Amino acid sequence: MDTSVKTKAERRRKWTTAMLLAPATLWYAVLLLLPLVTIVIFSFGERGPAGGYIPAFTFDNYLNLPTRSKAFFNTMTLAPLGTLACLLIAYPLAYYLAIVANKKYKTLLLVLVIVPFWTSLLVRTYAWIFILGGQGLPKLLAFIGFEGVRMINTPGAVLIGIIYIYLPLMVFPIYVSLEKLDTRLLEASSDLGASPLRTFFQVTLPLSIPGLATGSMMVFILLMGEFIIPQMLGGGKVYFIGNALVDVFLQSRNWPFGAAFAVSLVLIMLVTITVYMRYMSKLAGGRDDVSVM
């Protein structure tokens, strides 16, 4: 009797698990697997006479990708560079917030970091068009003697936009991992005669790697698919994979080629991120709590 109760409970448990997973399974099937499979199929097709898709089997779309090497190059240099820049600027701020700042103002200061998120990203980016445009900073610079500086529509402008938009995303995870850090460790380290610099590199930095990894991962993922910032601050001159993709759909209406683009972008990301995570979890001393988020 005891065993029958147990199997009944077991069955019920299995059934509950299945039910709990059902909506998520449906979502992944219809909205992730189906679209991904569709673009893989489409990527071997041909463009219709007026655009769109005609079934076919050809590798032409993939062979045509090198004509967009500049977009790949831009993305794959500016995305890591942007991530790194965000990291370098965010770290001291996160450190300040977590360790130096007065406890009384901490919450306020933290809230101030996320508030920008609640103004439309488009509107904030638009503000930079003005700041970097001829009537903004360059005019100020001209005033103090640097004539003819051009900022808008350059890779530099896009980089500034990237840092501006994604900085808060980087500050937060680093802050969280630094905050968990036991300050007694730091005291112990300095008591043992370690220089502040040594304390930082041997104690603080290694302990903040999970947050650092999480933050850079998020920023990097978002940057690889970035469209808006290069669109608005690059003026059609600084071109990301995302922009190329949108163009292929909206201007050339070449769905198969766009699909090939999308597939290769996904592949690039799978490889880079998997490698990166392996490396980061090794850095964090084999701890497996360095997850995507």
Next chain:
Amino acid sequence: MKIYAIFVYAFLYLPIALVIFFSFNAGNYALDFQGFSTRWYAKALTNPFIMDALWFSVKVAALSAVMSTVFGTMAALALQRLSGWKRTFYDALIYVSIMVPGIVIAIATLIALVTVFKFLNPFLEVLAPLFDGQAPKLSLGFVSLVAAHSLFTMSLVVVIVRARLSGMDRTLIEASEDLYASPFRTFVQVTLPQLMPGILAAFLLSFTFSFDDFIISFFVAGPNTTLPVYIFSSIRRGITPEVNVIGTVVLVGSLILLFSAQFLSTMGKGKKRSASKDDSDDS
């Protein structure tokens, strides 16, 4: 260090200050200040298309956040019980859905749905007599947009809730089971309260993501306009201070919501920590 912090905050707030400043511009070009006026506020707030877009965005964000929070939490609970290849399979799905850029999701969903609709709509024609001769037609719109948004946010919810689950105190659950509480009761009275901060944070994150998303909406919203899509279009139309008004109003609106939520929760529960802090606590 402090000076550095001030500098970074200035960097973060200079553009926002400009947005707010130019929203009071009396002139017709957003960035050509002609004097102080609130006329663009009156204009923007009575523009039915802005109100439509705002309302549509709120609906999409709310529904997709609710759905992804519920489904994501359910999935996180279930995944705890899975092991072996099934677990690996779902982990891979979550991993991929977070990693695939929004732009790929947008375009892939568009292509897939348009293709599926094209295939299904002729079959729906058959149903025409049942609907007064107007056959139901599948097309892009509210439903497809909510679905596409909730895919990404659901995975976020799973990750956040799971992190919380793993950090949870199991002894309480065991105690509850020892006291012969039903699994459901255990869940409602023990597990759920412990998960709540994580769930709330995940909800907030999902809502924000959906509300501010441009690229997925641009491709998947069909004839509907979300607020970011409206703003994108106005930016191309040659910007009037109206765009700045929208930005300012959204900022002030969400700040009010944020602070009232914070106020209510401190009033209600006393000394709970802020949700946003808890969310990343376990990463």
Next chain:
Amino acid sequence: MTNKDNKSITETEFMNELYRYKKGSVSRRHFMQVTGLSTAMAVVAGSAPAMFAGSAFAAEDLGNRLNFATWPNYMDENNIAAFTEATGVHVNVSVFGSNEEMLAKLQAGGTGWDVFVPTNYTISTYADLGLIQEIDLSRIPNFSKEHNDPVFTEQGIYNGKVYTVPKDWGTTGYVINTAHTRSDMTSWKEFWDSAMNEYSSRAIVHDYQLTAIGNALKYFGYSFNSVDPAELADAEKLMIEVKPHLFAVTSDYQPGMRSGDAWLSMCWTGDAVQLQRDIPTMAYVLGKEGGEIWSDFYAIPTGAPNLAAAYAFLNFMQDPEVNAREGIAHGYPLIDSRAIDLLPEDLKNNPILYPAAELLSALEFGAAVSLTNPDRAELMARFKAA
């Protein structure tokens, strides 16, 4: 402008008032009173019920929404307001940068547009793909066939069926800000050459395959519409060479020109008129090698959700007074002679709108093949990605 009041104002006075109004130094009401536009508006608004009563859709419910897809800087906002006032229909304006983008949106389905503004060379493709509806001219009593120049209206008729009503026409040249550039530029060759030399990082090229490629083809003296692979290859070489020297690739070039960042840009008639109004050093150049002449139309996509409102809007826009106000605002030459008669003299005699005959005769209408040709589409995409 017609001004039935006793104190009429001259055209120059009108334009001065308009500029002052645009700059925001006078209130809308003041502007309206001085120019007599308020009378015109009142007449329009007052006569609106009568205007619609006579038409076939009098009994129809217009609804309260209309989605209108058009181009940047291409209408008089006051006309839109007057339409809303007269009919209760609110107009949502979305703006696009190229016909190709409009086509892509329509092909993907579900745009929700009721009225949009296609250019002559796209009509046959839209019709073939079943993306636009035939127009029922009886629902647009304000349209007068005999007052519209057939040179342009015929571009909107395909296989004997009317798919459009005319909006305006224009040319594609380039605008230069002579405060920074020399003022004797006359050709596309000079445009491209200077863009990569003395005006490096100061030039804007359209984000629009028809004109970007077409005007590069003109550099070599080829046809604006060429799809010949060898000729396109020449154009591509030029474009890729110039690309790093450009200020931007965009169809919304007014902000760049106004801020002084850009000194020269490919440009359509009306933008040149608008820029010159505010910044007198702006000049418009039609390449002596030729280039594009075009006409734009109003059309209704298949499955427009607010059809009644769409017809009401088209009818409203065909009213000569309304049309004339459009013309004053956007600065493109109109097609309806009734509206042209209402335009101020300086607009009627403006060489930007009405270039010398020998310059005009060198221009070509865009061809349907340019829209769908995959090589041109691909070339443009490569240019942008370069």
